[in-house]
Amino acid sequence: LLLRYKSSPPLFQPLYHGHSLAGLWTETWHSCFASPCLSLAYKPASKLLRRMGLPEQAARAGGVMAAFAAMAAFHVHGLAPLVSNDGLWRIWWFFLANGALVVLETAVWGKKKHWVRTLVAWGVEGVMASWCIRGLRIPQGVGHVTWGDVCGVGGR
Numbered sequence: 001l002l003l004r005y006k007s008s009p010p011l012f013q014p015l016y017h018g019h020s021l022a023g024l025w026t027e028t029w030h031s032c033f034a035s036p037c038l039s040l041a042y043k044p045a046s047k048l049l050r051r052m053g054l055p056e057q058a059a060r061a062g063g064v065m066a067a068f069a070a071m072a073a074f075h076v077h078g079l080a081p082l083v084s085n086d087g088l089w090r091i092w093w094f095f096l097a098n099g100a101l102v103v104l105e106t107a108v109w110g111k112k113k114h115w116v117r118t119l120v121a122w123g124v125e126g127v128m129a130s131w132c133i134r135g136l137r138i139p140q141g142v143g144h145v146t147w148g149d150v151c152g153v154g155g156r
Helices: 021-028 031-051 056-079 085-109 115-136 147-151
Strands: none
Touching: 021 085, 021 115, 031 056, 056 085, 085 115
């Protein structure tokens, strides 16, 4: 309720609606982060890069990478009490690789939808997410994590 109001879009669209990597991250996955990523990372970075004389496409690519780097930092910070250093590095690489692949995918496909693009996106995301999650090594799974573990309060 704190993040949504009655007429706001759902936080997650059904995953099968993802038709590309770009579409997965902008339209399907966790829509409450779209606006902060745009306003805090993408727009300032792309604007700065344009002012520095980079072409529009390069400035947009830099903005995309800035948005994914911001989300990586957010996730690493939030998961630092629970995840090993190896897992935190995997999270960084997961987000940065997704950013680079979104830039590459957009350069190749533009805004065109195609079933090959969808299959590639699903395959790439499945492999990268599996690699990242395997490296987190959260003992006994996330279901057994307590607030004390997260906040560092209480003894074990």
